[in-house]
Amino acid sequence: MASEQQERSRGTELGRFLRARRSEVSPEEAGIKVGPGLRRTPGLRREELATLAGVSIDYYARLERGRESHPSPAVLDALARALRLGETEHRHLHDLGLSAARRPSPNQSVPSRTVDPGTDLLLERLRPFPSRVLSRTLDLLASNPGGLRTLAGIERWPVEQRNIARYVFLHPMARELFPDWEVMTRGCVARLRALAGTDPDAPDLAELVDEMLLKSTDFKRLWESYDVNAFAQGSKTLQHPEVGRLTLRYQSMLIEGTPGHRLVTYYALPDTPDHDAIVLLDQADHDRGEPSAGQHPG
Template sequence: MTEQPPELGRFLRARRAGVAPADLGLPLGAGTRRTPGLRREELAALAGVSIDYYIRLERGKETRPSPAVVDALGRALRLDAEELAFLRELAAQAARGGAHPRPAASTSRTVRPTLRRLLETVRPCPAYVLSRTNDMLAANPSGLALTPGMIDYPEKQRNTIRYTFLHPQARSLWPDWEVKARSCVAHLRAVAGSDPDDPELAAIVGELAVKSPEFSRMWERYDVRRVGNGQKTFLHPTVGTMTLSHEVMEINRMEGGRIVVYSAEPGTADYDAMVLLDMEGAGLLEGSCGARVLTVDAEQDADVEHGRSL
């Protein structure tokens, strides 16, 4: 039976396949290359290690690469800072070998009352709270209405990455759906680097791998990127086209939790679209569960004391 290479080996193989030899000044040689990207021997030479050592590393036979070797491989593969951090974490996991796994991080899903008040305060700006794996734990009215059809999911199934790949309205919502989808997958890869045994991660990855061929294809690319600030354009079916800036802020004492807030310059068409979106979202919530901030596990949240801060 053929052994599957470990995550470190899969990552190295995927990334060397994505590096064009010409970009590194390597000769293409005669004939057609059978291997996409870099050959093993080329990467080994660029990193200053023997080909035998590199093969053992990629196949999982060598599990304790030195920090210098890991960094040399990162430079040869032209990894950026975030990708290099991911490679270092995979190397650390390989060294642990599963004998002494790192304790799983806490995955609190409790949304504090102060966070819910903050979501209300920023209206009409769409805003929501996400878990480490992008479960939508709470949202203000425009935050919920920003992704049309999200309210049709049961509350505990509201996940922005599930929506991106599986909801029928998602592909028409973002004009650059492929870029958006790859960003989602890269975020999950980054989560996998820090906590590969997270059961919530395993659940969402397993579901999407079965249900979405596009997700499976992107997952095998091993792109790594935490989602940050920027702009997104939405082709919203009820309020029209709008381009919104977004800020992503980590939440204290909520491992991996983030609050995402979208905004637009007052007096612009984008801002007016946000106001309409907020009105639409308030109507959705009024019709489904009363006009309030959407919160998962609302009964549990009500027991959280009000004196805590972000």
């Protein structure tokens, strides 16, 4: 019985994504002429999407309800075209299709939180650029001084509580720190949503999401919107209480040999005010007599 419930849950995850994306596509965008009268359904109706994708209405309804768990790649491609999905969303739809068809593992384990000594050394060598190692669920596993201090106030939280999603939604300083707070929150939720598509039964993900749904209405709103577009590079502006306003470029990359671990590094060109600011943040721990860089936070 438990296995059947897990399989239905995986199929329902696919249905949630389809419903969310269907609601975002207007009939006009899809080339459908709308007659007079009020439409109660935001976006496309089920029958409209089914027709656009070339599948029966009954088959599509079963997909949304989690009763059909073996969609073919061709069907998923057709749905992606009808929904006008971007590359990331298209790939996620295929991940959901594979996940729905795959039998759940009876022994779900939480990935290791251990950061190897080589990565710690890399964090040290990246100074003064703020750098941190995150788990697949955005837990802060390790950082250099700037990587910790750019998240103003997080150092006062217990180590086990330090999580980027938890910080941006629940920490009182987050909205002031991030002028683009809405963009930051969408990126966090998108990463967690992407994980839910490939590993929906992950216990570490379920625990965090349950907590955030309970504590943050903003998280709940974004979680239900089902956006999976996250960014691996770009820029971020901070209004930091110690060094003022600064804009940093960043790179995010997976760490080989440690599944789910990601290295995020922020940087600025030398001889710029932004570079001066990160040097000050890097030196702050030394000035206060705190542990040097490369050690795990806390």
